[in-house]
Amino acid sequence: MNAVTQTNSPIVSAFIAHTPGSAAAYEEARTHFPGGVTHDARYVRPHPLAIARAAGPRKWDVDGNEYVDYAGGHGALILGHAHPAVTAAVAEQLAKGTHYGANHTLETRWAELVKSMVPSAEMLRFTNSGTEATLMALRVARAATGRTKLLRLRGHFHGWHDHMAFGVTGHFDGTPTPGVLEALTENVLLVDPNDEAGLRALMAAHGDEIAVAILEPTGSSYGQVPLRDSFVHLLREETAKHGVVLVFDEVVTGFRVARGGAQEVLGIRPDLTTLAKILAGGLPGGAVVGRRDLLELLDPERAAARGVEKIPHQGTYNANPLSAAAGIATLEILRDTDAIARAHAYAAELRSAMNGVLEELSVPWAVYGSNTGIHIFTNWKKLPITPSSFDPLALGYADLKVPRGTQVVTKLLLAMRTHGVDFSPWPGGPVSAMHGPAERDATVAAFRAALRDLRAEGEIG
Known part of the structure; x- marks a missing residue:
């Protein structure tokens, strides 16, 4: 989000007046953190929210303002905030210790749950984050194939390590972002999402040099730029034909699109x-x-039996007992209840209701998405569209990915916050199984009010 600071904007002025405690917290944060934030997505001027507590689908800032939450812990909270079963499991484990520096039974139970739910999971290795997971996947694929090149889709996000730090929100030509070695980028091949001809041509030219292909299987930013199923199937065919390790980055889609993730729905088994x-x-x-044959490269005995050097892997907090306890409690609920289906149904209802508001106010935007995703298309190129019949697959990533710093999006998000709803900055958000009719009605009312605020400022026609 951009640095909107002008106080002659009623939207900005209303937000500042509504959140003085957050403003003060941000001034303090700026003395400690670059940009005053600890995650790029949280940066916004005049200031981000400072949250004091959260429960279910809602959260409260330091000023006591209540928000319907669609940040969702950056997508981690499909059961909402402070779910009783999850917090109880963590509290029980906390009393037993936070870190053993040793194997423990919870990590085994956690692994068994993952293997029972994810179709391709023959073995696994825990890491501390999604970024670490994608880094490890690349290393395993390169060790297994002896190849160097990586195939990525433009706009797809796989964490912030060097191989993934360009071609996401910029540098789509493959040039490095600051701090990334140019020599590293020479081993990264980028292809446009849904470009089947381009994919075939790239694989024909470089397929035998590519170690690994990685993608977000529903499209970048949880389907903000959706992928055609046919394209994902083609990628599976091409990677299998050329001996390329196919990686599904299900950091977002895992246990959200379905119990077994996007791979379950697509019927594709990634490597x-x-x-x-x-x-x-x-x-x-x-x-x-x-x-199994790939992940056994992390096994000292199996690697030695194959006559290869083991891939080293450490991580102080790998399979941390508290994380294991929370993960087990969450996955058991997702396995045994209709929580995922409830979240899908709520998202569909909300998308439809928000498009109804756009039609009502004659705003040529659209709200779209699949599964639990909400994406607000602000039509920054002023294309001729109708909200209820909008087809994102008819557009490319350059149309759907809103450039960072767009004033309309920033003002939309600030206005929504003033009216009691916190969306993620793309703009949109993942919904949880805890959202219900009250949250839907509050969100629709806030969306209508925010659009009227934008129209009053001349930001929309």
């Missing part, structure tokens, strides 16, 4: 899958899961 977010029930934690 490796990266997981995080929901995996650890809102606490830090990630994993690489997949083919």
Whole structure:
């Protein structure tokens, strides 16, 4: 979100007046943290929210303002905030210790749950985050194939390590972002999402040099730029034909699209899958899961038996007992209840209701998404669209990915916050199984009010 600071904007002025405690907290944060934040997505001027507590689908800031929450712990909280079963499991484990520096029974139970739910999970290795999981997946694939190149889709996000730090929100030509070595980028091949001809041509030219292909299987930013199923199937065919390790990055989609993730719905078995977010029930934690023969490269005995050097892997907090406890409690609920289906149904209802508001106010935007995703298309290129019949697959990533710093999006999000709803900055958000009719009605009312505020400022026609 951009640095909107002008006080002649009623939207900005109303937000500042509504959140003085958050403003004061931000001034203090700026003395400690670059940009005053600890995650790029939280940056916004005049200031971000400072949250004091959260429960279920709602949260409260330091000024006591209440929000319907669609940040969702950056997608980690499909059961909402402070779910009683999850917090009880963590509290019980907390009394037993936070870190053993040793194996423990919870990590085994956690692994068994993952393997029972994710179709491709023959073995797994826990990590501390999704970024670490994708880094490990690349290393395993390169060790297994002896190849160097990586195939990525433009706009897809796989964490912030060097191989993934460009071609996401910029540098789509493959040039490095600050601090990334140019020599590293020479081994990264980028292809446009849904470009089947481009994919075939790239694989024909470089397929035997590519170690690994990685993608977000429903499309970048949880389907903000959706992928055609046919494209994902083609990628599976091409990678299998050329001996390329296919990695599904299910850090977001895992246990959200379905119990077994996007791979269950697509009917595709990737070679490796990266997981995080929901995996650890809102606490830090990630994993690489997949083919036994690939992950055995982390096993000292199996690697030696194959005559190869073991891949080293450490991590102080891998399979941390608290994360394991939260993850087990969460996955058991998702396995045994209709929580995922409830979240899907709520998201569909909300998308429809928000599009109804756009039609009512004659705003040429659209709200779209699948599963639990909400994406607000602000039509920054002023395309001729109708909200209720909008087809995001008819557009490319350059149309759907709103450039960072767009004033309309920033003002929309600030206005929504003033009216009691906190969306993620793309703009949109993942919904949880805890959202219900009261949250839907509050969100629709806030959306209508925010659009009227934008119109009053001349930001929309």
